[in-house]
Amino acid sequence: MSRLVKTMITSLVILLIGAIAALVVVLNVTGQSEESEAQTIDDIVEYSYESPEITTDLEDGTFVRIQFQIVTDGKKAKEEISKRDFQLKNILIKELATKTEEDFKSGLAELEQVVLTKLNELMTEGQITEVYTINKILQ
Structure with missing residues (x-):
């Protein structure tokens, strides 16, 4: 070559x-x-929305007062979820109407997951990453 x-x-x-x-x-x-x-704790705090306390009756006639911390993936998603406050209340009232006092004693993970899923179906700007129960009182 x-x-x-x-x-x-x-x-x-x-x-x-x-x-x-x-x-x-x-x-x-x-x-x-x-x-x-992955979100840092500062991001989680900055992009979190604290829902208003909701008091409603359960299926068995007892009452619950409950509040959630909703973590979003960004600023736009946080703004959107605060505007969708009425839809959040609607979802919570419908879901809580099917629960009993025993459902709350055994844990809230299922309710948190349902709220997360249903809110993500509504979201157009970003998404919900976590839902935390921050206040719960059974009466």
Whole structure:
């Protein structure tokens, strides 16, 4: 083979190795940034919405007063959920009307998940990431 062909093949191999190395670096860097996008406590506090206290009756005739902290994924989502306050109250009243006192004693995780799912169905700007019960009184 001539010297020109050997030089071209060597150059192509070096360029190919460089391109593969660059691709690996780019993929690893973007993968790490996606993993580090978990919300910090400061973000959680900043993008949280505290629902008003709601007092309503349960299926078995008892009353409950309950309040939630709703964590969103950004500023626009927080603004939207505060505007959708009436829809949140509606969802809570409908869900609480099917619960009994025993449902509250066994835990609220199911209610929190239902509220999260139904609110995310309504959201157009961002989404709800967590729903926390911050106040609960059975009467």
